[in-house]
Structure formats: C-alpha cells, structure tokens
Amino acid sequence: MKQAIVWFRRDFRLQDNLALFHAVEFARKQDAKLIFVFQIDPYFNRGKIELGNQYFFQAVHAFMKGCRSLGISFIIKKGDPVSSFQELFDDYPDITAMFLNEDRIGYGLQRDEKVKEAAEKYGISWYSYQDAHILGPGEVLKGSGTYYEIFSPYYRRWETLPKQPPVKLDLSLLKESAATYDLHQQDPILKVYHSEWRTGEKAAWEQMKNFTDKILYSYHDTRNKVHNESTSKLSPFIKTGAISARTLYFYVRGTELNQDGKNAFLKELAWRDFFQSIFARYPESRIKPVNSKYNAVPWRENREYLKLWQEGRTGYPLIDAAMRQLNQEGWIHNRLRMITASFLTKNFLIDWRHGEHYFSKKLIDYDLASNAGGWQWAASVGTDAVPYYRIFNPVTQSKQLDPDGSYIKTYIPELRNVPITYIHEPWKMDEGDREAYGCPSGREYPKPAVNHHEQRKLAIEMFQTAEGENKGG
Numbered sequence: 001m002k003q004a005i006v007w008f009r010r011d012f013r014l015q016d017n018l019a020l021f022h023a024v025e026f027a028r029k030q031d032a033k034l035i036f037v038f039q040i041d042p043y044f045n046r047g048k049i050e051l052g053n054q055y056f057f058q059a060v061h062a063f064m065k066g067c068r069s070l071g072i073s074f075i076i077k078k079g080d081p082v083s084s085f086q087e088l089f090d091d092y093p094d095i096t097a098m099f100l101n102e103d104r105i106g107y108g109l110q111r112d113e114k115v116k117e118a119a120e121k122y123g124i125s126w127y128s129y130q131d132a133h134i135l136g137p138g139e140v141l142k143g144s145g146t147y148y149e150i151f152s153p154y155y156r157r158w159e160t161l162p163k164q165p166p167v168k169l170d171l172s173l174l175k176e177s178a179a180t181y182d183l184h185q186q187d188p189i190l191k192v193y194h195s196e197w198r199t200g201e202k203a204a205w206e207q208m209k210n211f212t213d214k215i216l217y218s219y220h221d222t223r224n225k226v227h228n229e230s231t232s233k234l235s236p237f238i239k240t241g242a243i244s245a246r247t248l249y250f251y252v253r254g255t256e257l258n259q260d261g262k263n264a265f266l267k268e269l270a271w272r273d274f275f276q277s278i279f280a281r282y283p284e285s286r287i288k289p290v291n292s293k294y295n296a297v298p299w300r301e302n303r304e305y306l307k308l309w310q311e312g313r314t315g316y317p318l319i320d321a322a323m324r325q326l327n328q329e330g331w332i333h334n335r336l337r338m339i340t341a342s343f344l345t346k347n348f349l350i351d352w353r354h355g356e357h358y359f360s361k362k363l364i365d366y367d368l369a370s371n372a373g374g375w376q377w378a379a380s381v382g383t384d385a386v387p388y389y390r391i392f393n394p395v396t397q398s399k400q401l402d403p404d405g406s407y408i409k410t411y412i413p414e415l416r417n418v419p420i421t422y423i424h425e426p427w428k429m430d431e432g433d434r435e436a437y438g439c440p441s442g443r444e445y446p447k448p449a450v451n452h453h454e455q456r457k458l459a460i461e462m463f464q465t466a467e468g469e470n471k472g473g
C-alpha cells in the first residue's frame with residue numbers, strides 16, 4: 001500500500017492545516033496511508049534550551065499527545081534533516097509523496113530545498129503549501145510585479161486581495177488515513193516545561209474567542225496599554241501553528257463588532273505578512289540593515305551595558321520591568337519590545353543585532369521575519385522604520401504606558417512600595433524616602449546607567465556619521 005509523509009514543523013494543529021488537509025485528500029483518493037513525522041534539527045536547539053524553545057517543544061509534545069488520543073502516532077527523527085529523511089525513505093519503501101507547509105525564508109528554506117532534492121532522488125513527489133501567512137511573500141506585489149517596501153501601500157493592496165478561507169478537516173477521514181504502527185516514540189526534549197503559557201488548538205481557540213468577546217471592540221484604543229489584557233496574546237499560538245492566521249482573519253472579520261477594533265487588529269496581522277515579505281526580498285535581514293544608508297552606523301561595543309539591559313538593571317523602571325518579564329515569561333507587549341529595542345540601540349548605542357539575537361532566544365513567539373523587522377524598525381535601519389531622531393524617552397513612555405506604575409511593580413519587587421511620585425524616576429528619592437519605601441542603600445534599585453538626554457544626542461550623531469559616510473562614499 002502506498003504511503004505518504006506529513007512533515008509537521010510549525011503547524012501543530014489539525015484544522016485549517018493545508019498540508020494535512022491535502023495529504024488526507026491524497027490518502028483518500030490514492031488509498032494511501034499517512035505517516036506523521038517530526039524532525040528534531042540540531043540547528044534550532046544548540047546548547048541550552050532557552051525559554052523560546054521550551055515553549056515550542058512543549059507545544060509539539062502536547063500536539064503529539066492529542067494525536068495519540070486519536071490513535072495517530074508520530075515518527076520522531078533527530079539529526080541532520082536530509083539524513084533523517086533518507087533513513088525514512090529506506091525504512092518505508094512504499095512512500096510515494098511528502099506533504100508539508102513551506103518555509104519561504106531563512107534556514108528553513110535552504111533545508112527544504114535539500115530535503116526536496118533528496119526526496120526527488122527517491123522518486124517521491126513533493127507537495128508544499130503557503131500556510132503560515134494570510135498572504136505570503138510574492139502574493140502582494142506592486143503593479144510592476146515588484147515587492148512593496150513601505151507598509152501603507154502594501155496594506156492597501158493586501159486588503160483588496162482575495163484570501164484563502166480556512167479548510168475544514170474531516171477527523172474520521174484523518175483517522176482512517178493515518179498509518180497504524182506500534183510506535184510510541186518520545187524524546188526527552190519534548191515535555192512540559194512551564195504551565196503558565198498554554199499550548200494547542202483548543203487553548204488557541206479559547207484565547208481567540210475570549211479576545212474577540214472582551215477586548216477586540218476597544219483594541220484600536222487600548223492596544224498600546226501595557227497592563228491589563230490589551231492585546232490578543234495569540235502570538236505564541238500563531239508561532240507554533242496552534243491556530244492559523246487565516247482562521248484568525250476570517251473569524252475576526254466575521255464578528256459583529258465595530259470596524260475600528262477589527263480593522264486595527266487585521267492590520268497587525270498584515271504587518272506579520274509584510275515583514276515576511278520584506279525578509280523574502282532581503283534574505284540577509286537578520287544581519288544586514290535593509291536601509292543600506294545605515295550599514296556604517298558606528299555602534300558601541302559595551303558588554304557591561306548589554307548585560308544590564310538583558311538582566312533588567314538599567315535603572316529605568318519600565319525598561320527593566322519589560323526585560324524581567326521577557327526573561328521570566330518569554331513574552332512582552334509590542335510597545336515594550338519597541339521601547340526596550342530603542343533603549344538598547346539609542347540609549348546604550350549598542351548594535352541592534354545583539355538585541356535581535358537575545359529576543360530570538362527568549363521570545364516564545366519568536367518569528368524570524370517579525371523579529372528582524374521589529375528590530376530594524378526600532379533601530380531605524382529598516383525599511384519604513386522610525387526616523388533615527390525620534391527616540392523614545394523612557395520616562396515619558398513609562399508615565400504614558402504605565403500611569404499608576406502597577407506594571408513596573410509586578411516585575412520589580414524592589415520598587416513595590418514606592419509611591420507614584422517616584423515610580424517612574426526612583427533616582428529622585430532622597431535617602432529618607434528610600435528608607436521609608438523599602439529600598440535602602442545596598443540592596444536598592446540601581447541608578448540610571450546613562451543619562452537619556454546625553455545619549456540621545458550621541459545616538460543622533462552616530463546616525464549622522466553613517467549618513468555622512470554614505471554621502472562621502
């Protein structure tokens with residue numbers, strides 16, 4: 001009997017999963033059996049398993065468990081992807097086809113090309129689908145057939161283009177088509193690491209419904225508040241594929257709520273597609289500014305400052321609270337990503353690539369294109385980025401985004417008893433205040449490592465130097 005592989009990578013769901021849907025169709029028509037595969041590639045988990053990967057492997061673990069309860073088992077392969085699949089092709093000579101949702105950028109793209117080549121040598125047909133995005137790279141182009149580099153016109157076009165509606169999988173067909181073998185493979189890397197962040201399709205749907213019921217109507221107004229539940233917090237589910245971006249798009253669009261909230265949310269989903277498209281156009285986006293004018297920004301090397309930033313000890317409470325939340329939970333609000341990125345690059349004058357790398361390890365929703373795009377935006381080196389002279393003031397931002405200081409107090413226990421007068425600028429307290437509010441000398445919250453106003457001037461000079469060199473060169 002014919003067999004076909006379904007290779008899961010970042011699409012851990014049964015519903016609206018294009019590769020799985022088409023594989024089940026294939027199995028039905030060809031009377032074939034499906035083999036579900038997860039491949040553990042050392043490229044993605046070298047060294048310590050950081051927060052981001054912990055969440056990912058936890059999500060894979062939960063998905064496999066759910067599949068097992070339906071009688072579907074997985075084959076887990078480990079090591080070099082090409083060798084892993086060659087072994088599989090040798091072990092299962094009846095495999096005639098392979099289904100997967102494509103990766104269009106980065107290492108994933110190169111890996112897929114190599115595995116595809118190996119599959120073709122075995123005479124195995126390769127079926128891949130653009131599944132991760134509502135509209136993928138190359139699907140939103142200018143009339144001239146070129147890529148958009150500015151978000152607003154991209155978005156206007158994105159809005160008008162037809163979109164693939166979600167596909168519904170018949171679970172009884174799925175169960176019939178899954179190959180049964182006596183396998184309950186496990187790998188020690190796949191386990192529950194944390195219980196705070198939920199994983200899986202059911203939890204993703206609950207989160208989506210909760211968000212649309214309670215938050216979406218005011219999302220356009222409140223999404224910039226860092227406390228309370230102001231955004232969907234769906235990004236970890238989107239990252240692991242527990243819910244598809246298509247499902248979200250159609251569900252939100254179909255709700256009977258005011259247009260403002262819905263439009264603001266759909267626009268954010270379009271940003272995700274936009275950054276993916278930019279990365280496809282500029283494949284070196286992780287290491288090279290898209291705006292080549294800023295290739296020569298003379299960033300400072302300062303290991304001590306980098307460490308202060310990473311550990312949340314810069315002396316600016318909002319920055320530190322955000323970095324501590326990132327370290328503890330692997331997620332922070334979009335505004336906080338913008339402000340911490342701005343602080344690293346324009347207050348500490350440190351190269352954005354250090355920050356991008358740090359976020360890539362810690363974020364449980366880490367996405368190659370959105371992260372590189374977000375960092376390039378905040379560091380003013382990307383396309384359509386914030387101008388370099390618009391530099392967030394960490395104190396003003398703190399007062400605006402966390403007016404009562406409750407967010408700061410959640411993550412900085414040293415400041416828990418500090419009143420609102422000082423919470424955004426604790427360095428203004430005198431010795432008596434510090435004693436009274438429980439942060440006496442010796443174990444108090446640190447003083448600001450740098451002066452924002454001085455650093456702001458230096459940052460602007462740094463960018464002007466790069467612009468000067470660009471003109472001169």
Ligand SMILES: Cc1cc2nc3c(=O)[nH]c(=O)nc-3n(C[C@H](O)[C@H](O)[C@H](O)COP(=O)(O)OP(=O)(O)OC[C@H]3O[C@@H](n4cnc5c(N)ncnc54)[C@H](O)[C@@H]3O)c2cc1C
Nearest residue numbers: 231232233234235268272334337365366367370371374375
């Ligand atoms: C420096 C920096 C790094 C970032 N790194 C990542 C990353 O690694 N992974 C990631 O998913 N997002 C990243 N973002 C974008 C954004 O911060 C997160 O998508 C968002 O905070 C996730 O929270 P949410 O699901 O509650 O968002 P919501 O506001 O509820 O938005 C819904 C969804 O829209 C998408 N989205 C929203 N804003 C953006 C945006 N600016 N760019 C791209 N997609 C967006 C996400 O998929 C998000 O889940 C980064 C932003 C910055 C400034």
